[in-house]
Amino acid sequence: MFTITKEVYFCYGHRLMAHPGKCRHVHGHSVKAAITVAASELNEQGMVCDFADISAAASAYIDAELDHNLLLHRDDPLVPLLREAGERFSILEEHPTAEFLAKMIFSYVKGLGFNVRSVALWETASAYATYSEG
Numbered sequence: 256m257f258t259i260t261k262e263v264y265f266c267y268g269h270r271l272m273a274h275p276g277k278c279r280h281v282h283g284h285s286v287k288a289a290i291t292v293a294a295s296e297l298n299e300q301g302m303v304c305d306f307a308d309i310s311a312a313a314s315a316y317i318d319a320e321l322d323h324n325l326l327l328h329r330d331d332p333l334v335p336l337l338r339e340a341g342e343r344f345s346i347l348e349e350h351p352t353a354e355f356l357a358k359m360i361f362s363y364v365k366g367l368g369f370n371v372r373s374v375a376l377w378e379t380a381s382a383y384a385t386y387s388e389g
């Protein structure tokens with residue numbers, strides 16, 4: 256099995272309403288996501304796939320949905336206030352943790368046909384979450 260990994264970088268704001276500590280307050284992260292794609296055999300170019308193709312697919316989604324966006328749980332009481340103020344935000348069905356964002360990126364890129372093995376998202380330089388299936 257061959258794997259390749261492409262890293263993409265972006266920023267977001269969020270808060271974790273169920274967190275007992277400081278993460279329950281609105282704050283931001285500048286993060287790295289590492290998208291790993293697998294293949295049992297190499298293509299006619301001798302690759303799993305082109306790094307640029309992974310980057311283009313992931314970046315289009317991240318730019319539209321995550322980058323410089325405020326990511327909030329659907330039950331967050333800030334939602335009506337931000338809507339009224341005309342601020343940009345996205346409502347997620349789950350708490351906007353690194354774990355769930357990794358799953359969101361995984362699902363999107365896999366949905367485009369890439370054989371995604373895992374997505375890891377570094378919320379800080381020393382802490383990351385990984386999502387994979389199977």
Ligand SMILES: [Zn+2]
Nearest residue numbers: 269278282284
């Ligand atoms: Zn955070």
